[in-house]
Amino acid sequence: MRFEVAAMRSSMLFQFLFWALAVSAPAADPKTANTSLWKEFVADPTSALLPDFSYSGYHHGEKAIPEIKGPVFNVVDYGAVPNNGKNASAAIQAAIDACEAAGGGVVFFPKGTFIINDDKMTTQPRIRVTQSRVVLRGSGSGIDGTILYSPAELQPRNPLQMWTGKAPIAITNPKTISPKTARVTSKASRGSMELTLGAGHRFEPGERIVLRLNPKMESNASFIAPHPWDPQWSSGISIHEIHEITAVSGNLVHLAEPLMLGVDNGTDWWVEQTHLLSEVGVEFIRFRGNWKQKFVHHRSWLDDSGWRGLEIDGCENSWVRNCVFEDMNWPLLIRHSRQISVENLELTGTPGHMGMQVIGTYGVLALGVRDLAGHHHGPSVQSAACCTVYHRCSWAPDTSFDSHANNPYATLHDLNEGGLELSGVGGSQFNFPHHLHALVLWNLNVLQMPKQPVSFWTMGKEHYPKTFAQVLIAGVHGVPLELDESTVCRNESPGREVLPKSLWLAQLERRLNKIPDHFRSYEF
Secondary structure, three states, X not given: OOOOHHHHHHHHHHHHHHHHHOOOOOOOOHHHOOOHHHHXXXXXXXOOOOOOHHHOOHHHHOOOOOOOOOOXXXXXXXXXXXXXXXXXXXXXXXXXXXXXXXXXXXXXXXXXXXXXXXXXOXXXXXXXXXXXXXXXXXXXXXXXXXXXXXXXXXXXXXXXXXXXXXXXXXXXXXXXXXXXXXXXXXXXXXXXXXXXXXXXXXXXXXXXXXEEEOOOHHHHHHHOOOOOOOOOOOOOOOOOEEEEEEEEEOOXXXXXXXXXXXXXXXXXXXXXXXXXXXXXXEEOOEEEOOOOOOOOOOOOHHHHHOOEEXXXXXXXXXXEEEEEEEOOOEEEEEEOOEEEEEEEEEEEOOOOOEOEXXXXXXXXXXXXXXXXXXXXXXXXXXXXXXXXXXXXXXXXXXXOOEEOOOOOOOEEEEOOEEOXXXXXXXXXXXXXXXXXXXXXXXXXXXXXXXXXXXXXXOOOOOOOOOEEOOEXXXXXXXXXXXXXXXXXXXXXXXXXXXXOOOHXXXXXXXXXXXXXXXXXXXXX
């Protein structure tokens, strides 16, 4: 039974105030930690069950998101007029084009409402950022700040593919290349920061690579053991792990961040070059859609993706912060990117399909994403997304976080709050499993009693099966839970919080010997 909207928003408001007013405290000393998962990680990170999530976020969390001063390109100077009821997308695009031609800067939106799509027949976004060092900055995300309004939906090219509608604003790299490729010729353990490539590979320091895998169908089962592989999972295992090369020593390439998956057979693994936009930001803006209907899952393309907000595709060391997404059924998608920080977002208005989702990414760090609308799918990972951290995020009590199949892995839900109703996890059954190794629930506060018992592997048992290969739980508390322990790899301290209170902050402090000043507000 769904909570009344007012009660749910009251609960989420309380959660936000608690989050915002919390008193700072240092990360837990490993000697006082009460979880063996953490102690095992400190003793030997290479053999521990926990991956190292500390490399997530803008520049691996080591740098603060910058305050870009200029040059400034005011959209009003390019013909955009707030509050006039006319489509401003062409003028906004002109300001972005000028900013890109100048080598970067700030595209500035004064207060007021700017219409960015009013064409019900269009299938393509009207506003695109295609170069690095462009920041879209509004004058505040409140109702008296900057509002980018989409009164009309964007329909998919094929309406039968209901989930494929476009966002009206897209940050994407349009460059196509013939990438360098090379075989991986030796095994590498999870946590390693080195790969051995074939002779004559031609890769150089500073380049970005994607680690990929072409497994034989008979080897798929090794990724989910001891669970069985189902032959109808036709998509197989697909890996898309993005890294920066820091140095090259002959056939050995050194990486800027650790592997999140062990390379167990060099004959099936390879790397390919990729190019990414960088230093792109979106901040202090309210994105408003026009989704007003009662959501029905997969009823139509209007339900699934008619009103999207922002898409980031092919970026690194970039950010979205201090924004609101209102009356949208899919507010934010980050795809094929690395080292992205998302901070202080509010999803509000009419409940829809998706909240925030990451696909095929490495190192997305989401801090304080609050889903007050109550979207059907909570904070989501999909398609080999890895090293993803959701910290101090919240979602509706009658839904759940989401793992949308196509084998994401190494996902941390850290000090989050919401429901654990796993019937809300998604993805086509042909694309299972939902998640490979290391789905970590750390000090999750469960707000509402889910269907009991909570089971993370239910193939053949119910209409909405779940396939989570390795679930690691520490400090899940709130309402009493009955877990199917046979589907959980580790369940420590059920019903009460553990130390360290934040796994992400504890790992970051361990790596850097301090918590950076720009993350002090996230300490507890």
